[in-house]
Every structure is written in C-alpha cells, then in structure tokens.
Amino acid sequence: MGDGVVTLFLCGDVMLGRGVDQILPHPGDPTLREGYVRDARSYVESAEAVNGPIPAPVEPSWPWGEALRVLEEAAPDARIVNLETAVTRSDTFEPGKEIHYRMHPADMPALAVARPDVCVLANNHVLDFGHPGLEETLRSLYRAGLRTVGAGRNADEAHAPATVTVSRTARVLVFALGMESSGIPPGWAATEYVPGVAHVVEPSAAAAAETVRRVRQEKLPGDITVVSVHWGSNWGYRIPREHIRFARALVDGGVDVVHGHSSHHPRTIEVYRDRLILYGCGDFIDDYEGITGYERYRDDLRLAYFVSVEADTGRLAGLRMVPLRVRRMRLEPATDEDRDWLRATLDRISDSVHITLDPDGALALLHPAAAARSTASPRHGR
Incomplete structure (x- = not known):
C-alpha cells in the first residue's frame, strides 16, 4: 500500500485439477467420467501435441510461470483468485455433472506458491x-494457511467475507457468490445445516439487495x-442486461x-x-491447450x-492488465501481436472505457475518472 492507494491482484479461474494435476509431483487418480475423455492424462497429451513436451513432474511453480515474476514486481496488497477445482482424493464423483476437477492435496504447493490472500470457492x-x-x-x-470465501x-x-488487513487503517473485504448460470447445481447451495456454496439462483434485484445487506453489515x-x-456462459462477449443491473446495484449499495x-x-x-x-476475467490456469472450436476468442491469452x-x-485509481499466454500448461510472456490483439478486443467490447x-x-x-462519467452501457450481442 502506498500514497493512500490499495492495489489488488485479480484473475479469473485457476484450474489446477484434471490435466494440470497430472503434471504435478503428486498426481491423483487420472480417472474421468467425461463423455469422450476417460483419463486426465489425455489433456496433457493434447497440450503436448500443440506446443511440445512437458517435463513432468514439474515444479509446483510451473503452471504460474511468468505470472510469479509479474506478481513480485507489482507487489499487490491483496491477491484474489477463483480456485475452480476441488482439492481432494475423494472418488465420490458428483452425479449428473459432465466435467469434474480435482487436484491432489499433496500438490497444495502449486497453489501456495502464488501466495493468494483469498481463494474464491463459489464456483461450479x-x-x-x-x-x-x-x-x-x-x-x-x-492447513495451508489460505483464506477461503x-x-x-x-x-x-459460505456467505461470510474473507478479510485481508493491508494496513493499520485499511482492510479488504471479499464476498463471493456463485450463480446457476455458470453451471452450479441448485443442490450445491449451502443451508443452515448442509455444506455448500454461496449460491444465487439468478441476478435479481432481491439477490443484489441481500448481498448489499451483507456487505453493509460487515x-x-x-x-x-x-x-x-x-456467473454466465463460457464463451462470447455478450453481457446479459440482468448482469449489468446486478453489478451496478452492488456498486450503488457500496x-x-x-x-x-x-x-x-x-x-x-x-x-x-x-x-x-469486471464482467469476466477469463481463465488464468487450465488444461485447455489443444481443444479446438473457439479459436476466435484466443483463450490461450x-x-x-x-x-x-x-x-x-x-x-478506482487505476487498472493495469499484464497479458500472458499459456504454452505447455505454463504461463509465458505474451507477444507484441498478442498484446495488440487483446488491447483492440477489450477496447472494442468495452463501450465506457478505452484501453491503451x-x-x-x-x-x-x-x-478512469473520465470514463466513470460515461453513462454508456456495455455492448450487447457481440
């Protein structure tokens, strides 16, 4: 923290399970129950077919690669990630789900190496x-000393915030919600007596008001x-109007x-x-190399x-975004062409701001201050 400014590191989904788990020092059972893939090592083979061999077992830092240097240089006051995998040896596959992610608990160093202050678990x-x-x-x-929310x-x-104290006078409170539109089964909702996630059926005015109530309470x-x-779908740039209303209602509420x-x-x-x-931060770590069909979205970036x-x-005092690209299940520096593509894309799809x-x-x-005065809505239908 410096000059009265707090800097947060945010990223999208950190998926250290399935294929990524298989290249770590302590891979779990590779068995899958997907329609076309029955062995998690198949995802490793797909990545290697596209970008070359992976020297498994890799060091715990391998999936993060260049991101660790970026984090050290930026020195954010709080690091917040969405951990989208179970950390378990359990073989109790959730019925009715096509995709299952798990990483072996012995590979916790592959998460801890990035020193996250908060691991968001409200996901599918x-x-x-x-x-x-x-x-x-x-x-x-x-046991790893990592906060969850x-x-x-x-x-x-499930609904309680995670608290990060960044100075004697400043705290960061992180609340987390998972919506049904992201694929979270309704039965996963935590109740008074049943474990689960902080679940929201839909981004309604009532759900926003309840979230604001919890925020104001803390x-x-x-x-x-x-x-x-x-929340939301995996692909596409369209932002549903109800998501915009929900997000703005949260800001209106503090x-x-x-x-x-x-x-x-x-x-x-x-x-x-x-x-x-940020309506969608994109994946950060995953095992999707070699999966085709959505190349136009450049999900390798x-x-x-x-x-x-x-x-x-x-x-808001400022926003910097460091582009990276994934190769061999490891984050590397993006090329000049990659950075240009990301800048142009984000600038095109974000009406109320300009990206440089x-x-x-x-x-x-x-x-950002000038951009905040704009009343233009994010684009729909692109």
Missing part, C-alpha cells in the same frame, strides 16, 4: 466430488469491498469492485460511479489484473 467445480470433496478442500486450504460448512460460513469506514461473482469470472476469455470492463466492474483503489474512498498499451507491454485503462 468445488463440489465435483460431493460433500466429502468439499470438506477435504476446506481442510487442505486451512464463497463455500463452507453451512450458509453463514463494512467499516475505510474498508474496500470486493464482490467476486461466478461495493467498490465487482470481480466477475466463469468465461474462458476476458469480457467487458466497465467503470460505473468511479468503481470497477490470459490477463493478470492489477486494480488500484483509493484507500479512503474505494474509488503502455511502453512496458501492459494494458491500461485510459482516464
């Missing part, structure tokens, strides 16, 4: 191996509040940053009332978001 893979898998996930993260042993625990003067939301994820590629960026709304906010007001390319290769939000 944390209960892929049922309640036993969720309970082992929570135990594993607790968005899932718990009951509803109160927020103290000077606190910075982040609501991390797992939320400083809306951290959206679930899409496999970055989506619209909006500045509303001097607050940042990833973004590390560094959000700076004023400590005393929560207003800095001399160091990072993307930046141009004049």
Whole structure:
C-alpha cells in the first residue's frame, strides 16, 4: 500500500485439477467420467501435441510461470483468485455433472506458491466430488494457511467475507457468490445445516439487495469491498442486461469492485460511479491447450489484473492488465501481436472505457475518472 492507494491482484479461474494435476509431483487418480475423455492424462497429451513436451513432474511453480515474476514486481496488497477445482482424493464423483476437477492435496504447493490472500470457492467445480470433496478442500486450504470465501460448512460460513488487513487503517473485504448460470447445481447451495456454496439462483434485484445487506453489515469506514461473482456462459462477449443491473446495484449499495469470472476469455470492463466492474476475467490456469472450436476468442491469452483503489474512498485509481499466454500448461510472456490483439478486443467490447498499451507491454485503462462519467452501457450481442 502506498500514497493512500490499495492495489489488488485479480484473475479469473485457476484450474489446477484434471490435466494440470497430472503434471504435478503428486498426481491423483487420472480417472474421468467425461463423455469422450476417460483419463486426465489425455489433456496433457493434447497440450503436448500443440506446443511440445512437458517435463513432468514439474515444479509446483510451473503452471504460474511468468505470472510469479509479474506478481513480485507489482507487489499487490491483496491477491484474489477463483480456485475452480476441488482439492481432494475423494472418488465420490458428483452425479449428473459432465466435467469434474480435482487436484491432489499433496500438490497444495502449486497453489501456495502464488501466495493468494483469498481463494474464491463459489464456483461450479468445488463440489465435483460431493460433500466429502468439499470438506477435504476446506481442510487442505486451512492447513495451508489460505483464506477461503464463497463455500463452507453451512450458509453463514459460505456467505461470510474473507478479510485481508493491508494496513493499520485499511482492510479488504471479499464476498463471493456463485450463480446457476455458470453451471452450479441448485443442490450445491449451502443451508443452515448442509455444506455448500454461496449460491444465487439468478441476478435479481432481491439477490443484489441481500448481498448489499451483507456487505453493509460487515463494512467499516475505510474498508474496500470486493464482490467476486461466478456467473454466465463460457464463451462470447455478450453481457446479459440482468448482469449489468446486478453489478451496478452492488456498486450503488457500496461495493467498490465487482470481480466477475466463469468465461474462458476476458469480457467487458466497465467503470460505473468511479468503481470497477469486471464482467469476466477469463481463465488464468487450465488444461485447455489443444481443444479446438473457439479459436476466435484466443483463450490461450490470459490477463493478470492489477486494480488500484483509493484507500479512503474505494474509488478506482487505476487498472493495469499484464497479458500472458499459456504454452505447455505454463504461463509465458505474451507477444507484441498478442498484446495488440487483446488491447483492440477489450477496447472494442468495452463501450465506457478505452484501453491503451503502455511502453512496458501492459494494458491500461485510459482516464478512469473520465470514463466513470460515461453513462454508456456495455455492448450487447457481440
């Protein structure tokens, strides 16, 4: 923290399970129950077929690659990731789900190496191996000294915020929600007596009001509040109007940053009332290399978001985004062409802001205060 500004690192889905788990030092059982793939090692083979051999077993730092250097240089005050995998040895495959993600608990160093301050668990893979898998996930993260939010042993625990103290006078409060539109089964909702996730059926006005109520109950003067939301489809740039209304209602109610994820590629960026709304951060770590059909979205490109906010007001002070690309299940520096493509794409799909390319290769939000005064809505239907 410096000059009264708090900087947050945000990223999209961190999927250390399935194929990524198989290249780590302690891979779990590779058995899958997918329609066409029955062995998680097939995803490793697909990645190698596209970009070359992976020297498995790799060091725990391998999946993060260049991102670790980027994080060290940026030195954010809080690191927030969406951990989209169960951390378990359980074989209790959740029935009715096509895709299941798990990483072996012995490979926790592959998460801890990035030093996340908050691991968001309100997503559609944390209960892929049922309640036993969720309970082992929570135990594993607790033993590693990692904070969680968005899932718990009951509803109160699932909805409770994670708190990161960044100075004597500044805290970051992180709330998390998972919506049915991202593929979270309704039965995964935590209740008074049943473990699960902080589940929201739809982005309604009532759901926004309930979230705001929880935020106001916990927020103290000077606190910075982040609501991390797992929602929406995997592909495409269209932002549903109800998502826009929901995100803006959160900001109207006192939320400083809306951290959206679930899409496999970055989506619209909006500045509303001097607050940042990220509708979809895209995947950060996954095992999708070699999977075809969506090349036009360039899901091989990833973004590390560094959000700076004023400590005393929560207003957006700046946004830098560092482009990376995945090769052999490892994050590498993006090329000049990659950066240009990301800048042009984000600028095209984000009506109310303009994205520039800095001399160091990072993307930046141009004049966020001026952008905040724009009343234009994010594009629909692209």
